[in-house]
Amino acid sequence: MTLLSNFISHRRLLLRSIKVEIHAHHAGTILGLSWIVVGPFLLLALYSLIYAVIFKVKMPGLSQSEYILNVFSGLVLFLAFAQAMGATTSALSRDRKLLFSNYPPEFIPAKAAIAAYLIVLPGSAFVIAGDVLLSTPSWHLLLLPVVALLQLCFSVGLGCLLSLLGIVMRDITFLIQYIVIALMIVTPIAYTPDSVPARVKPLLYLNPIYYHVSANQHLILLNELPPMIEIVLGTSISITMLLVGIWVFRRARVAMMDLL
Amino acid sequence: MSRALDTDAPASTLHRVGHDVVPEGKTAPVICIEGVSKLYPVFDNAWQGVRYLARAVCHGRADPRDIAGSVPALQDINLSMVRGERVGIIGRNGAGKSTLLKLLAGTFPPTTGTLHVDGEIYSLLPGSVSLSQELSTLENARQHLSMLSLSPNELDRVITEIRDFTELGDYFTQPAKNLSLGMRVRAEFAIATAHMADIVIIDEVLGAGDIYWEEKIARRMEHLCSCGTTLLLVSHSLSQVTRYCERAIWIERGRTVLDGNAIEVSKRYEGFLERLSWHTDDLDDKTVSISESAADLxxxxxxxxxxxxxxxxxxxxxxxxxxxxxxxxxxxxxxxxxxxxxxxxxxxxxxxxxxxxxxxxxxxxxxxxxxxxxxxxxxxxxxxxxxxxxxxxxxxxxxxxxxxxxxxxxxxxxxxxxxxxxxxxxxxxxxxxxxxxxxxDRAPVSMPGQRPGYRIPTILEISDHV
The missing domain is CATH 2.70.50.60 (abc- transporter (atp binding component) like domain)
Structure with missing residues (x-):
């Protein structure tokens, strides 16, 4: 618990710096903070247009509208994850000056990751609206914040590691873009886990993002809890990543400044 | 090589802005640095950096000598400061001055030795406030101050104070990219000095500006210093050091050469620079150093x-x-x-x-x-x-x-x-x-704020009948 002590005792500072991060990120743009809403909307609109209207993709057992909803449920979380990865890799060099103050260093990747997750709020609103309009909503929707929170934990943990890698290997800032694209392909967003051949299916479990995407799809589309094995694995992977990430980050602190 | 100078010059000879020198031993030190050394790693390739980081994670300590070549920035530094004391650090480029301040400022551990700081430190290092181009000075100020724990009332007061000080007028709400360099420096200085803590450390940020601003900045500094804060100031300007500090430490190649009365130490340092310029054109030439022959300074x-x-x-x-x-x-x-x-x-x-x-x-x-x-x-x-x-x-x-x-x-x-x-x-x-x-003065004419200088009485001829 001492690993997370700063997050508890300095939570106000963290909140304030997340606000600063978000404002700074959108400063000078015409739409400003509206991008948080416009961004996910554009992406979801684009995906529905391509998959449902142009390609008219048919998935066994899913209607056209259900398929779009399936894509939406996975895409919102994945988009936040991808942005968080990009933001955390360069976080330490961007916020170098904060290291020469009393600011808790682990907040630097943490706030970058959390700020990226802000798009989950409007994104989820679109998805829930879609669920109400196109399908049948259920009480399972109440569990969506839990899934988002778990994936956020995973992203903060991974972000801590990536931010460290970002200062010793600048290559990671290029590499991460390709990793994100690859992850996007292996995550069942544009297809369903059922459409994956049975032999390959266990490999899905190696993808940490799979659990969150799958959970969302279960809660929104199937109106049921994800399989127990996925709940257990997904939760423990997320929490473990958070703790390991922060632990490594705090241990690396002694060498961090020499490398910046 | 390190030795202490007698602080024999009485306090009256110092330019006083606040209270008197706190005699050593009377209060517990707020900053205590013991045997501190700092080595910077020099990597031949990126993988050494990765290994360096990995070792730090595995062993919980970072020593460049384990992995790569290293450059000593500080060697065996000892420093103790009591509350309210103002200390200037002088020395040539690359002497280790900034490293010392950085060690005190944040999460930057020394390679060996211990650092103890009792109180909240506020550090003004180059770039500690760098205006975001797209944000206005007002927004930049809000952002910077939001990192400190200020109440909404306090925040408003500080913002008003920054607005008044910078005299930016309408430019205060314009994006920082539209400011001139001089305006930007002023804005950064005003924001950085808007809030002060028990212990303030400043690294060479009091530069630039015309005479009006130089004086305005100087007055702001004096005000901050007189608030009783403990000050640690790095500057190449010896007049700044003697103006704001009663004690100075001269660092040369990572080691303390002298620690004592600011005027005495800066005099010796000036002498050292003079000797250097007598021997070489390049004052930063590290091959010329305090040799044994110049041990008497x-x-x-x-x-x-x-x-x-x-x-x-x-x-x-x-x-x-x-x-x-x-x-x-x-x-x-x-x-x-x-x-x-x-x-x-x-x-x-x-x-x-x-x-x-x-x-x-x-x-x-x-x-x-x-x-x-x-x-x-x-x-x-x-x-x-x-x-x-x-x-x-x-x-x-x-x-x-x-x-x-x-x-x-x-x-x-x-x-x-x-x-x-x-x-x-x-x-x-x-x-x-x-x-x-x-x-x-034989017949002291009461002249408030009279500064040292000269008066030539015979130069004016007064006659009652014109």
């Missing part, structure tokens, strides 16, 4: 009169071997305004001969400003080898107003003075700020 005893003075390098054909001021062989004495000032000098020339000499007496105030120079025309002398030649130099009426002054005595060769501007060619000998003069 220029302190020498005059053979004829016996005082210990600070000798700066000169050609040395003619050297001062004794100085008496108003008959006394002292380094410090009191003189009354308007009274004569009589110097008796003895000179020696190793090889003897005829010389055409000029004696320059330069008077400095305690802030290091040159106040006056007294000089003769030409003194044609013949000096026998190894025999002291006596010279009397009289200033019939001392025009300096009351205050404390240092005197530098320089002897130049006027034969060479024509056709050269190089001081090295004409300076025969110099005793730098070696004599300390306390001037008492």
């Amino acid at each position: 220029g302190d020498e005893q005059l053979p004829d009169s016996g005082q210990v003075v600070t000798r700066w390098p000169g050609r040395g054909d003619v050297k001062v071997s004794g100085v008496w001021i108003n008959g006394a062989a002292e380094t410090r004495l009191s003189v009354t305004h308007g009274q004569p000032l009589v110097f008796r000098l003895t000179l020696r020339a190793e090889r003897g001969g005829d010389f055409r000499l000029r004696y320059l007496f330069t008077f400095w105030d305690t802030l290091g400003r040159r106040v006056a120079v007294l000089e003769n025309d030409v003194d044609a002398v013949h000096i026998e080898p190894s025999v002291s030649h006596e010279v009397g130099v009289t200033c019939p009426q001392l025009v300096l107003v009351s205050g404390s002054y240092h005197i530098t005595l320089t002897i130049t060769d006027t034969d060479k003075a024509l056709g050269t501007v190089a001081e090295g060619a004409i300076r025969l000998d110099a005793l730098y700020k070696s004599f300390h003069l306390d001037v008492i």
Whole structure:
């Protein structure tokens, strides 16, 4: 618990710096903070247009509208994850000056990751609206914040590691873009886990993002809890990543400044 | 090499902005640095950086020597500061000054040694406030201040105060990219100094600006200093150090050379720089260093009169071997305004001969400003080898107003003075700020805020009937 002590005792500072991060990120743009809403909307609109209207993709057992909803449920979380990865890799060099103050260093990747997750709020609103309009909503929707929170934990943990890698290997800032694209392909967003051949299916479990995407799809589309094995694995992977990430980050602190 | 100077100069000779020096031992130290060394790693390739980081994670400590080459930035630094003390750190580029401040500022551990800080530190390092281009000064200020724990009321007060100080007018709400460089520097300085903590550390951020801003910035600094905060200031400007600090530490190649009274330490440092410039054109040339031969930092005893003075390098054909001021062989004495000032000098020339000499007496105030120079025309002398030649130099009426002054005595060769501007060619000998003069005004006219300087009473003729 001492690993997370700063997050508890300095939570106000963290909140304030997340606000600063978000404002700074959108400063000078015409739409400003509206991008948080416009961004996910554009992406979801684009995906529905391509998959449902142009390609008219048919998935066994899913209607056209259900398929779009399936894509939406996975895409919102994945988009936040991808942005968080990009933001955390360069976080330490961007916020170098904060290291020469009393600011808790682990907040630097943490706030970058959390700020990226802000798009989950409007994104989820679109998805829930879609669920109400196109399908049948259920009480399972109440569990969506839990899934988002778990994936956020995973992203903060991974972000801590990536931010460290970002200062010793600048290559990671290029590499991460390709990793994100690859992850996007292996995550069942544009297809369903059922459409994956049975032999390959266990490999899905190696993808940490799979659990969150799958959970969302279960809660929104199937109106049921994800399989127990996925709940257990997904939760423990997320929490473990958070703790390991922060632990490594705090241990690396002694060498961090020499490398910046 | 490290040694302590006696802080024998009384507090009255220091430019005081706040309270007096807190005597050592009276309060517990707020900053305590013991045997601190800092090595910076030098990596041949990126993988060494990765290994360095990995080792830190595995072993919980970072020592560059385990992985790669290293450069020592600080070696065995000891420093103890009590609450309210103001310390300046001086030294050449790359001496380790900034590293020391960084160690104190944040999560930057030393390679060896311990650092103890008792209280909240606020650090003003280069770039600690860098305006976001797209945000206005107002928004930048809000962002920066939001990292500190201020109440909404306090925040509004500080923002107003920043607005007033910067005098940016409408530009205060314009994106920072539209500001001129001068405006930006002002804005950054104002934001950075808007909030202060118990302990303030400042690294060379008091630069740039015209005279109006220089003075305005200086006043803001004095105000902050007088709030009783403990101050640690790194500056290349010795006048800033003597203005804001009562104690100074001179760091050279990562080691403490001197720690003591700010005026004394900066005088020695100036002397060191002077020696360097005598030997090399590049003041940052690290191959020229305080060698064992200069361990005395220029302190020498005059053979004829016996005082210990600070000798700066000169050609040395003619050297001062004794100085008496108003008959006394002292380094410090009191003189009354308007009274004569009589110097008796003895000179020696190793090889003897005829010389055409000029004696320059330069008077400095305690802030290091040159106040006056007294000089003769030409003194044609013949000096026998190894025999002291006596010279009397009289200033019939001392025009300096009351205050404390240092005197530098320089002897130049006027034969060479024509056709050269190089001081090295004409300076025969110099005793730098070696004599300390306390001037008492005979009939002190009450002049509030009177600064050291001179008053020439005979220059105005007053007559009642025009």
